[in-house]
Amino acid sequence: MTGVTASPEQEVASLREQLEQWNYQYHVLDDPSVPDAEYDRAMRRLVDLETQHPDLLRPDSPSQRVGAQPLAGFTQVRHELPMLSLDNAFNADELRDFNRRLLDRLKLEPDTDLEFACEPKLDGIAVSLLYRDGTLERAATRGDGSTGEDITHNVRTIQSVPLRLRGSGYPSLLEVRGEIYLPKAGFEDINARARERGEKTFVNPRNAAAGTLRQLDARLTAQRPLQMCSYSVGLFEGGELPARQSDILDCLHRWGLRINSESRVVKGFAACDAYYEELAARRDALPYDIDGIVYKVNELALQEQLGFVSRAPRWAIARKFPAQEEITRLLAVEFQVGRTGAITPVARLEPVFVGGVTVSNATLHNSDEIERLGVKVGDSVIVRRAGDVIPQVVSVVLEQRPEDAADVMFPDTCPVCGSAVEREPDEAVLRCMGGLVCGAQQKAALRHFVSRRAMDIDGLGDKLIEQLVDQQLIDNAAGLYRLQRDQLVGLERMGEKSADKLLQALEKSRHTTLERFIFALGIREVGEATARNLARHFGSWEALSAASEEKLLEVPDVGPVVADHLRQFFDDAGLMGVVEQLRAGGVHWPDVEVPEADALPLNGQTWVVTGSLEAMGRNDAKAHLQALGAKVAGSVSAKTHCVVAGPGAGSKLAKAGELGIEVIDEAAFIALLAQHGVNP
Template sequence: MSLPESVSTRAEQLRAEIEQHNYRYYVLDLPSVPDSEYDRLFRELQQLESEYPELINADSPTQRVGRKPDTGFAEVAHEQPMLSLDNAFSEEDMAAFVRRLLDRLGLAADDKLDFACEPKLDGLAVSLMYEQGRLARAATRGDGYTGEDITLNVRTLKSVPLRLMGSGWPDRLEVRGEIYMPRAGFEQLNEQARAADEKIFVNPRNAAAGSLRQLDPAITARRPLEFCCYSTGVVEGGELPQTHAARLKQLNAWGLKINSEMRVVQGLEGCLEYYHALASKRDQLAYDIDGIVFKVDRLDLQAELGYVARAPRWAIAHKFPAQEEITRLKAVEFQVGRTGAITPVARLEPVFVGGVTVSNATLHNMDEIARLGVKAGDHVIVRRAGDVIPQIVQVVEDRRTGDETEVQIPRHCPICGSDVERTRLVKRGKGREQVSEGAIYRCVGRLSCRAQLTQALIHFVSRKAMDIDGLGEKSIEQLVERDLVKSPADLYRLQVSDFLTLEGFAQLSSENLFNSIAASRQVELARFIYALGIPEVGEGTARALAGKLGNLQRLREAEPLLLTWLPDIGLEVAHEIHNFMQDDHNRQVIDDLLAQGIQLQNEQGVAAELQGSISLEMLIERLDVPGVAKTGAQALAKYFKALEPMLAADESVLAEIPKLSKKAREGLIGCLNQPHWVATARALETQLLAFGMHWSCEPESPAAASAQPLQGQTWVLTGTLEQMTRDQAKERLLALGAKVSGSVSGKTHTVVAGPGAGSKLTKAEQLGVPVLDEAAFLVQLAEWESA
């Protein structure tokens, strides 16, 4: 069968379109179509190639994952050595580097050279050889002279074009760059490994290297790897621009990813400014970097400066302080948190890592200790990234002496002596509960444990909770130590004279604190809910509970299944909330606070959109009957029209219902034979009626549904606002129904940009997201809030 020209043309169109989408998504980070559209195009191309195998060629996007290599990786001799770089570790080293350049070029000390600057990605250096615009070979750096052929694996990376875009590329073009794993992908990969009880990777660089050296390209294809180019090697049969920065921009135009942080600066001052600017945002980057690479921008000057034995004279890597070091784990101690969680903390021999001296590191929990195989006395690798708490990532087993000791969880709380119990995990679904051991151990002492009481009070008075100004951690510790406060409610019993007994307090500061505590008696419902410290309930969830349920009493009574109809609350979180509110100790704490005069502001009825919103079909579906999905729930609701007749039904009645499967009938009969399930169903309907959410309830105020003009919109705040704080702006947006995000995406509705707005504003402009300055934002707020 001959190949129709229309089919061949369509296949080429699809390949070009798919590669363009790959370029926008993986190289420019500016996707132009949703994933579903990309998948549709990809499936269409696969279908054409399946029907007409003669269409398939090595450049097709469908051929990124090919056969396995017959043996290991073949050696590749680099036509031009892939040399390493000299390092600078201080500003003095950088100054000496620049002086050497000026001397060798015969320039004056105050002359300004242009430097191309870019982050030094912490990945694996590779070489890509393109011949006639097609990827012919990919190789690792190896020892700089000989590497390994990893072509089959590199072809799986969507940030590596199989065929260069545009035209004008040299006949042979060697592109050099770094293959790395972004932090988010690294965390996800390790989470999957933990779930499968497999070995986890120590860091993203280790993960990238291991992923590239898989003999099966299909495994590499599943790993979240990216390629970013930083230079060229062999160039034959064509011309490239004669500055480093322009050359990279040309590679970018041909479909290769370059680093968006790349800049050209002048002189030593420009280099140092760039170094400090990127160092300050290092931890906000999506990938690991270990320094900055500075290169003389002009290629003719690079040629004049030449090379030493192992490195170019015209480039240097200004390294950041090391983020990983080896030290000895002296001991493991256990701390008690706000919820009673017993957390192991590593006490280390002090070591300088990530720019600071570290003597403590987190060990998370006993499962993490078991996974690492760490013992007291071990030599360990400690990692610190920016402001992240230092953590132990690996044991150096070769240094063990035999004197190391196993780490044991204490049987009694190290603070109050109460029993320590291991938590249980309850997995719920289809009417069943599966119980397993959790990773957390807890002290059962509650507020009688000073550590739990102290942490609970610190959270209670914090800015986003009760916002009691002047009551810091040290003051709370003193109040607890002196038995002046044994629960949050005791704060409201304190007198000025009590504060005068504390270190650092005089008459005026004591009076101010007394007044601040008194003022906090009037508090928004959302803040109060957050202040209670309910497990899994952060600021956003507290706001959702307050805004949708309307008052504290409904929250105290709400059944778990009812809570799942609130936005962003799943079944596990719903059970955490319900269990907290039904606990006798917690109920006493809340009652005591209310008795001390806490007056909750903004209490109201159930949110308008929830009034009368839960249908019988939705109720049946939420009861999670085995075999009953949406279609079965629809059939049952249509037939019975009310809950009680369904609860009284038997097999003969259920057999009469159209479109109800045998599996659904059996599942429902099984539930109807369980008194607890029937009681849960009745209790849920009763509560829906009491809250006004039942299908038989009439909305109290239909017009109220429009009371939140920003419902469903996502806003982003960036830069410095002058008329209000960012937190105040966020509060007002949330009150109008908006979601406030920390990042800009295609789903962002509006960005509010004050002075100093940076990358978020740039991305908003690239994506065409509307941007308001503060003045326009205030005008809009006034209109919405007065409506």
């Protein structure tokens, strides 16, 4: 390693290089080159030298993976590029349909064999690693896709996560995305030690990994053998990446990151299906849990051409393995009432272990589903965790039906408030007509109203909402803004500090936006996108609430059903009374300026946004363009008027150059927005 005459600086540098190499061979290549004792001796020597010479200590030193002081809590991280989820296929036919949709959208012949990058879908926790100039700066959970939690202190302890990238050629800013998981052997070892100590064991490796990443003390995290496997790149600046998904993974591997050794590039649906069958046969023998296979179109240019739908890319899909199933007994059927009054039957089951968890409840969806299943109380039923997430009853074992099996009887009145129930002719759902008189609907409506994407009132969890409604302190959202400190302090688990924080959060939420307010009201079928379109189209609450169905139908994404739900809401004196109470309680927002379409400066133009933007996210840039009248497209064509290109722009920028289309950078884009009175 080092000679006897080496200076402390030289010896420390040599030890770090050697330890990093050993780490890489052991945790990334699965090819250890020295005994553990040799590694431990080198690590002890490095720690000794850094202790004697604190000026030599660096944050990316191998010695700094463990030992940070516990955190007080987790901070939130906003993903500049959202971490999208994937659509699922549950059988070969659905995968074949996915392949057909790709070929149709790309205008290719039906027998064309697309190239796919395939890899096992690890059953772990999706994370984002941000490297700046090759050094790990931040790690975050996926969260809701837009906002996650900062878990840097825990991720630094994972040996397969390089604190500094290897080699050269990586972008100056690189966001690596992957899955953190717990190998089966590590999971068994953790549970064995827990049983020896008489402690509660983990249900499955995924739960254990999730719990480990949420430890405030990184020293506890370091005791568990978590692994990280990289599967894609998000944001990047100051460099170029290859044009194929598989080649990007090869780059990540060269830079010191672990990728799945089972990954493969195949051509065509038949090869995709064969890969699935091969992995399914070896699933139980793998050293980690997988719940399916992920297929991605390998060419990034084709990915960009295919684009996205909702919160998922069109160019990728996860084919899930068949969910695990078990037989248990249906003990009873109870009925839950949701935010819109929908009454949902819930199966109460004899507890059964399915798919890694103990299931005692399962959804029965609605009366049509119960009729289709032919299920009765007392039946033996097959329970499946659909998509490995939601338990559901999938069939009845008729030969085991007892003589006293009883029909499932739907209620004649609401099981919560006793109000009348109705079923519309074109719906399978039974609904309570009690509206805000119904305690269940009140609670569900309040949970939606305070949620992050609505009014974003921190500190109002389910338990607190239950207490507020049950103790009749509030009966609708407007009541939140009349709460007093002494009322809150008297509630269970609500001290003076918590009460003060909640009142501050309520005060902060009084200033919102029109689109958030519309979404928070929980009008049937009105999601975030529709609420945004309504706000931009009408500009004010007064104009929106006075709009006829004909006027509502002029709004993008508003069809007859949504228009009808909106008008029903606006025509309901009780609901509009709650809105007036909210406004009287100080909830306010600025009106949205709505110029005539013909007067919008970018009306009739098609723009494209590509690359990463520093002053704003790409979604914000698109929103500003749309507000100025532009149509924002996902691909460059001869009809494109202009391209806004940030760092990391790839094939779209090249395409614009080929077609001679104007390209501007972010600074010029901001200047353009300022000319039209938009301050990003």
